[in-house]
Amino acid sequence: MTIALWQEIMAERETAYLLSSPAMKARLLTARKRQDGISLEAACEKLGI
Numbered sequence: 001m002t003i004a005l006w007q008e009i010m011a012e013r014e015t016a017y018l019l020s021s022p023a024m025k026a027r028l029l030t031a032r033k034r035q036d037g038i039s040l041e042a043a044c045e046k047l048g049i
Contacts (some may be wrong), residue, residue, distance in 0.1 A: 019025045
C-alpha cells in the first residue's frame with residue numbers, strides 16, 4: 001500500500017467519523033457554506049507556518 005493511498009483512506013475514515021455525529025455534520029455543512037473569513041494560506045501565513 002502506498003503512502004498516498006493510505007492517506008486517502010485515512011481522510012475518508014476521518015470524514016465518515018465526523019459526519020456520523022449530527023451536530024458535527026451540521027457544523028461542517030455550515031462552515032462549508034460560509035463565504036466570509038480568510039483562506040487557509042492567509043491563516044498559515046498569520047500563524048507563521
